[in-house]
Amino acid sequence: MPLSASAPRRPVHRRVIEMQGYQREDGLFDIEGHLRDTKSEAIDTLDRHLEPGDVLHGMWIRLTVDAELLIHHCEAASDQTPYSICPAAAANFGRLAGLRIGAGFNRAVHERVGGVVGCTHLREMLAQLATVAFQTTYDSRREKREAEAAAAATENRPVPRPALLNTCLAYAEDSPVVARRWPYLEPATDRG
Numbered sequence: 001m002p003l004s005a006s007a008p009r010r011p012v013h014r015r016v017i018e019m020q021g022y023q024r025e026d027g028l029f030d031i032e033g034h035l036r037d038t039k040s041e042a043i044d045t046l047d048r049h050l051e052p053g054d055v056l057h058g059m060w061i062r063l064t065v066d067a068e069l070l071i072h073h074c075e076a077a078s079d080q081t082p083y084s085i086c087p088a089a090a091a092n093f094g095r096l097a098g099l100r101i102g103a104g105f106n107r108a109v110h111e112r113v114g115g116v117v118g119c120t121h122l123r124e125m126l127a128q129l130a131t132v133a134f135q136t137t138y139d140s141r142r143e144k145r146e147a148e149a150a151a152a153a154t155e156n157r158p159v160p161r162p163a164l165l166n167t168c169l170a171y172a173e174d175s176p177v178v179a180r181r182w183p184y185l186e187p188a189t190d191r192g
Helices: 086-096 105-113 120-154 176-181
Strands: 013-023 029-039 055-065 071-080
Touching: 013 120, 029 120, 055 086, 055 120, 071 086, 086 105, 086 120, 105 120
Parallel strands: none
Antiparallel strands: 013 029, 029 055, 055 071
16 A cells, blocks of 8 residues: 555545546547446435445546647536436536647636536546546657657757646656756746
């Protein structure tokens, strides 16, 4: 176990999220997520009685994106929910078509499917699905970046700065990973 030993405890709630990225034959990518919540004890909602282990939330979402992370289609489904009204929110996730995964994505998601038109649990999955989309399409974007870097080097221009710089410890501009991965990267200019 990677964490330290815990205090004595009993299970109450379990959430399992599974996500998978696929490359389609038409060149697009499907990014799918499935969320399942279960309780360890029987509970009653206004609309359902659940025995221990019954699924409280059983939800799916699929983003169809291109290599540049533009969302072409979004489909959601809520198979199990605490209230009978909840599945109606899934249709609104189609509003995400046309968004690009990148800076400001979470804010744009909230603008389109936040609050009373969306579902908290489906919306929460989108941030992680964005990361899966990035990982799934990485090789497709890498080829384009490498071509741009080669052209810049040939033309004696600065190599474009990777978007990953300064997004985590490993990609800190002064880390050994960055020095090995991008040995010819010019240092950032002081914008002071």
